[in-house]
Amino acid sequence: MVSKNQIKLVKSLHQKKYRNRHNLFVAEGIKVVQELVNSDFKVNSLFSTDPEINLGTTDTIEIVAEAELKKMSALTSPNNILGVFEIPQTQKPNFDGWIVVLDDIRDPGNLGTIIRLCDWFGIEHLVCSSNTVDCYNPKTLQATMGSISRVNIGYTDLQTFLQNAPVNVFGAFMEGGSVYKKDMPNSGILVMGNEANGVSKEVEAMVTQKISIPQFGKSTTESLNVATATAILLNEIRRN
Amino acid sequence: MVSKNQIKLVKSLHQKKYRNRHNLFVAEGIKVVQELVNSDFKVNSLFSTDPEINLGTTDTIEIVAEAELKKMSALTSPNNILGVFEIPQTQKPNFDGWIVVLDDIRDPGNLGTIIRLCDWFGIEHLVCSSNTVDCYNPKTLQATMGSISRVNIGYTDLQTFLQNAPVNVFGAFMEGGSVYKKDMPNSGILVMGNEANGVSKEVEAMVTQKISIPQFGKSTTESLNVATATAILLNEIRRN
Structure with a gap:
């Protein structure tokens, strides 16, 4: 079960102010979440309505009800997966390219x-x-x-x-x-x-x-x- | 005053079915409406909330209340102008270009x-x-x-x-x-x-x-x- 506070936190991350405060952001949909999970981005939490979902990762995926995902989602028709990730440190650009x-x-x-x-x-x-x-x-x-x-x-x-x-x-x-x-x-x-x-x-x-x-x-x-x-x-x- | 039936007609044109039935479509915003008015497209009707609006055309612009324009508009925040135009006949493509x-x-x-x-x-x-x-x-x-x-x-x-x-x-x-x-x-x-x-x-x-x-x-x-x-x-x- 996902707690009310967790839902509240995830929802707040749709706003820049709270993303900066918590240093976290939300990604939705299998395509984007999968790419982030398999990258250098650090996972904070993953939520899915699909108990069979396979992201090829050892990170825990919390199974939630559709109504719960809907509350966390920024989309009118939510996908079946939502991920919370840490905002990475900015890297200094190099001028070689x-x-x-x-x-x-x-x-x-x-x-x-x-x-x-x-x-x-x-x-x-x-x-x-x-x-x-x-x-x-x-x-x-x-x-x-x-x-x-x-x-x-x-x-x-x-x-x-x-x-x-x-x-x-x-x-x-x-x-x-x-x-x-x-x-x-x-x-x-x-x-x-x-x-x-x-x-x-x-x-x-x-x-x-x-x-x-x-x-x-x-x-x-x-x-x-x-x-x-x-x-x-x-x-x-x-x-x- | 724009009639209830006119509002109903314009609103219906947000759907393809009614656009095809009436052979009309709706354009919103000064930029798009102006371009269409000054082109070969035939004007059916023009509505604006701004009595001072100047499209550089002799077509009649009906002045309407904001609430009326909002009813006709497909946008959450309507612009101050909305035009209804005839759908033109398709021209046969030539293969020179x-x-x-x-x-x-x-x-x-x-x-x-x-x-x-x-x-x-x-x-x-x-x-x-x-x-x-x-x-x-x-x-x-x-x-x-x-x-x-x-x-x-x-x-x-x-x-x-x-x-x-x-x-x-x-x-x-x-x-x-x-x-x-x-x-x-x-x-x-x-x-x-x-x-x-x-x-x-x-x-x-x-x-x-x-x-x-x-x-x-x-x-x-x-x-x-x-x-x-x-x-x-x-x-x-x-x-x-």
Whole structure:
């Protein structure tokens, strides 16, 4: 039996304030939970409605009633598994490879998609501005499909971080030079900006090269969604 | 004053069944409504809570109370404008340029993002399998950011359509050849498959060239989200 206090704790973790207080976060669904269980993330507790569930782990899985899981879940239709994990320590990014920097990304789905893209393209470090949405937000975690276990994510003041970076800082700007015409180096920083306003003035001042994705359609006012733009730019960086 | 029957009609259009019955759909928010008003789409009616609103059109805008707009809206926090438009006739795709084909895309947000990408990359025709989510779904429309006014979208039986296509049919498959090594022609078809299961067996049989996006990360089990994969492949097609 899961206690009322346990349920209350798990539920509180849907809010950033309590995640930071307890240094814990919640993941739901077999795909994400399995990836986290099999990674360096430390398990705090696991709950499932399925007595037969097999995660290939020695961690104890507490079997709970559907109604109990529903109370703990952030989803309208909960999956049959929920895991509580410790928030890992942030690792200092190294500048040997590419680093993605996010300036004030607000949409949890966009952040999740970008984490998944970093995993695909072998980007080990993602550095976010302090006002970027929390990567342990339930919607973000869902969109990562478990790839959060393979990308180091940190939150920091971007001006300070970029000031001390010993590599070129590329930034996505509508008015930037075509990425097709740039020779991308083997290491560098790629800055992506806010969904509505792009890169902030303060961060723009730290960008050494402004790049853009050429447009082929008729419209001249449109922009691309930040996650799809990141997809295209990471592909451009790697294809070289 | 908007009548009870009008409110009822608009509300019913959030469902595909009623959209097809009345040949009408609803768009919300200044960005999308403005794009549609200034396109070839035919306005049925426009409602706004803002007496000062200016869409740069001669169409009548009926001023309604917030409570009335809320009743008509599909959103939890409605915008200040809602438009009802006629569903246009599907235009026959021509094979001079590239055509994107979607096989059983289920997520409205993914479809909306792909429509926006088609607009960006100058893809005029998007052909969807009959079981792909409806492009006039409120969530899809929101994600298109108005670009639906610049892409011709049709729903059809893909086997019949692809059988008669006089161009190469490229399909995205995990096991396909690297897109970096292909010379993409000036015209062709790009097939993207279902979020969970990829391209169906029946459609796979029509694909003449299987392509994939190389992976650089450590994981070997992951795939990319279908919208981000479409972004990368359309960029590859155009950059040549």
